[in-house]
Amino acid sequence: MSENSQTLPVIVSELTLAKGKVAGQLTLNKPKALNALDLEMAEIMLGALQAWATRDDIAFVLMDAVQDKAFCAGGDIVSMYQAMQKNPDSVPHFVKTFFAVEYRLDFTIRTYQKPVIAWGHGIVMGGGMGLMSGASHRVVTDASRLAMPEISIGLYPDVGGTYFLPRLPGKTGLFLGLTGASINATDALYVGLADHYCAAGDKQNILDVLANEELSDSASVDKAISAALASFAVNESDRIAGQVERHRTQIDKVCDASTLADAVQGIQALSASDDKWLAKAQKTLAGGSPITAHIVYEQIRRGQSMTLAECFRAELGISCRCGEYGEFQEGVRALLIDKDNKPAWKFKDVESVPEDVVNYFFSDPWEGEPHPLATLGEK
Numbered sequence: 012m013s014e015n016s017q018t019l020p021v022i023v024s025e026l027t028l029a030k031g032k033v034a035g036q037l038t039l040n041k042p043k044a045l046n047a048l049d050l051e052m053a054e055i056m057l058g059a060l061q062a063w064a065t066r067d068d069i070a071f072v073l074m075d076a077v078q079d080k081a082f083c084a085g086g087d088i089v090s091m092y093q094a095m096q097k098n099p100d101s102v103p104h105f106v107k108t109f110f111a112v113e114y115r116l117d118f119t120i121r122t123y124q125k126p127v128i129a130w131g132h133g134i135v136m137g138g139g140m141g142l143m144s145g146a147s148h149r150v151v152t153d154a155s156r157l158a159m160p161e162i163s164i165g166l167y168p169d170v171g172g173t174y175f176l177p178r179l180p181g182k183t184g185l186f187l188g189l190t191g192a193s194i195n196a197t198d199a200l201y202v203g204l205a206d207h208y209c210a211a212g213d214k215q216n217i218l219d220v221l222a223n224e225e226l227s228d229s230a231s232v233d234k235a236i237s238a239a240l241a242s243f244a245v246n247e248s249d250r251i252a253g254q255v256e257r258h259r260t261q262i263d264k265v266c267d268a269s270t271l272a273d274a275v276q277g278i279q280a281l282s283a284s285d286d287k288w289l290a291k292a293q294k295t296l297a298g299g300s301p302i303t304a305h306i307v308y309e310q311i312r313r314g315q316s317m318t319l320a321e322c323f324r325a326e327l328g329i330s331c332r333c334g335e336y337g338e339f340q341e342g343v344r345a346l347l348i349d350k351d352n353k354p355a356w357k358f359k360d361v362e363s364v365p366e367d368v369v370n371y372f373f374s375d376p377w378e379g380e381p382h383p384l385a386t387l388g389e390k
Contacts, residue, residue: 021055028222032070035063039076045084046076048138050109057116070226075130082131083139092343106334111383114323117171121145126233131155132211141170148236151196152211160191162299165342167306173322177315182266188307190292197253207240254288271308272362301361302338305369320388332372
């Protein structure tokens with residue numbers, strides 16, 4: 012690894028394995044920003060994955076991060092805010108480019124022909140969920156905190172959320188999307204957003220085991236990785252207590268409402284005395300964007316019958332609409348720019364959002380022009 016590579020926001024390296032095989036490693040390297048994914052990082056990762064895809068000596072890919080606080084705490088929304096400020100009432104070129112590259116990266120991870128290990132230690136939110144959720148072997152630790160908290164900034168759970176949220180058990184996907192609730196390693200296993208629960212300090216031990224395995228083809232590599240991760244699994248008795256499973260019956264009941272307004276009312280009516288996790292979820296929903304709540308409700312309704320490529324194409328359209336409408340810009344201003352935590356949302360509650368406003372976010376921004384992700388998934 013060159014000294015210069017250490018200064019890049021993603022360190023691209025290769026690990027030596029047995030029998031002439033190597034593993035590609037993508038290490039997120041923006042610790043001060045909690046490894047929030049920016050355009051350069053997405054381009055580096057996508058380029059490396061595309062180069063490794065055709066190499067027979069690459070057995071698998073590992074995605075991790077340089078520090079303990081976060082795998083990836085989201086996307087580069089500050090740069091998007093600056094672009095939106097300069098281009099009011101239009102889709103900034105930067106915003107469209109960022110989302111298009113990010114979604115192509117996420118799609119590539121989900122459809123990669125070689126196993127991909129995501130070491131989801133620490134904070135995994137927003138853009139980090141896009142990277143991790145599509146990996147073939149998703150690892151969580153005691154410190155993992157997963158969330159899609161976009162309702163607090165007037166965006167919505169993108170990066171494939173349209174695909175994976177409707178496919179979580181029961182109504183947990185809708186609940187997590189509406190409340191931005193943070194889940195831990197045990198929760199992640201329960202809802203199917205992680206595959207393995209390991210101790211943070213065992214990463215190198217796992218890699219050492221894999222370095223000595225005979226990895227001849229994709230099937231054997233996949234099996235060897237699963238076995239290695241399973242051999243270092245944290246015992247169930249030692250795992251952190253989960254939240255989702257014990258709330259599952261309530262979540263399914265209130266989120267099975269016939270309207271968004273009823274679902275929101277049902278969540279807020281749940282008893283949260285001495286229940287910090289639920290109380291925080293309710294507070295986030297109450298303070299979040301009513302427009303985002305509608306987008307979440309609709310994307311999950313539509314996404315359950317859409318293909319992966321269709322979901323990402325739809326998300327690019329929604330994200331571009333968010334980039335020009337102003338709600339997203341206001342949310343970022345309140346949370347990260349002025350930090351007054353007092354977003355002036357365009358509507359006071361979900362009942363006040365007109366149907367035509369919701370439809371606007373799902374309308375085609377390209378008006379007959381070729382979709383930037385039209386070829387997604389095509390060979």
